[in-house]
Amino acid sequence: MNVGGPLGSRASALRLVWLVPVFAGFFTPAAIRGQSxxxxxxxxxxxxxxxxxxxxxxxxxxxxxxxxxxxxxxxxxxxxxxxxxxxxxxxxxxxxxxxxxxxxxxxxxxxxxxxxxxxxxxxxxxxxxxxxxxxxxxxxMPASLNFDDSDNWTIGEPDLVLKSKEVTVPATGPDWWGDVGLIPTGLTEDRYVSAVEVREVNDIPKGGTIKTVGGRYAFHHMTYSSIVPGQRDSASAEETATTWPIHEVGRNADIFPPEAGRLLAANSSLSLTAGHIHPNGRETKAHLEFGFKFFPKGYKPLFRRSSRIRRSKSFMLTPR
Incomplete structure (x- = not known):
């Protein structure tokens, strides 16, 4: 037996009065804005x-x-x-x-x-x-951007491409740090570099299946320089050796100012002295490619980098 009709009582009717505004709140303009x-x-x-x-x-x-x-x-x-x-x-x-x-x-x-x-x-x-x-x-919504995800060099076609030896990295294991060896440049004359770009080439498939940065690459970074092997005279080595910007995952190409091209000497080799390689969850074969763009033959820089320590309190950089 229902006392007080379908709603049960006057108290039930009052509760309904309170409920109506609450439910109505779901259909206010603010709520509709949140949906649309x-x-x-x-x-x-x-x-x-x-x-x-x-x-x-x-x-x-x-x-x-x-x-x-x-x-x-x-x-x-x-x-x-x-x-x-x-x-x-x-x-x-x-x-x-x-x-x-x-x-x-x-x-x-x-x-x-x-x-x-x-x-x-x-x-x-x-x-x-x-x-x-x-x-x-x-x-x-702005139009979607189109990115060039091809293997083209961002500096344009390099004048010289040098490849490191290929490494095979196991799926799991400790990170590895060390020397990856020398890469002869094959140059028979000094050339000055206007741009350098480094990229990793590996057998990791594309397609969005890799969810971490480390999963897409084997090389975390590489510190490298160019030297003339066997050059024992320290003064000559100072003149022909060049340090290059460290390679790191995601680094853009390095473009050098027209007044300060960097030397890649005749008979030199790239010395890959400090590499960091890490497992990424799958066995991976990978190597690095170094692309160099040269200034025209006969170019001489206005300024040269030097690794010599200056002990005077002040000094001026002068054109060479």
């Missing part, structure tokens, strides 16, 4: 975050890129919203994303291809993550 995107003026993925990612993140964070996860579509980015907020707010120190360690109020501030974020961009990411990381209007 956001209201005008809100920070959204399509309008505000995607352009930041395209400029500063997707060169690495894309399918088959050097970074662990792609950050291209909303579905790919949304799970990382909180992590993006934390990493982009670290400032110029280890762990910051994108990696950029230049103080914003000290020294040179204008750099070519600077990927760092402005304070305004960082604030947008923070607000977006804290407000629910909404998608926004699909019509606001």
């Amino acid at each position: 995107g956001a209201s005008p003026g809100d920070i959204t993925f399509t309008k505000d975050i995607a352009p930041i990612l395209q400029r500063s993140c997707q060169p690495c964070h894309r399918p088959d890129g050097v970074a662990p996860m792609p950050l291209v579509t909303y579905e790919q980015v949304r799970p990382w919203a909180r992590e993006m907020k934390m990493r982009t707010s670290l400032g110029p120190k280890a762990g910051v994303m994108p990696p950029w360690f230049v103080e914003k109020d000290i020294g040179i501030q204008k750099f070519k291809n600077d990927p760092s974020l402005s304070d305004e961009e960082i604030a947008k990411i923070v607000k977006w993550a804290d407000s629910g990381a909404s998608r926004g209007n699909p019509a606001d």
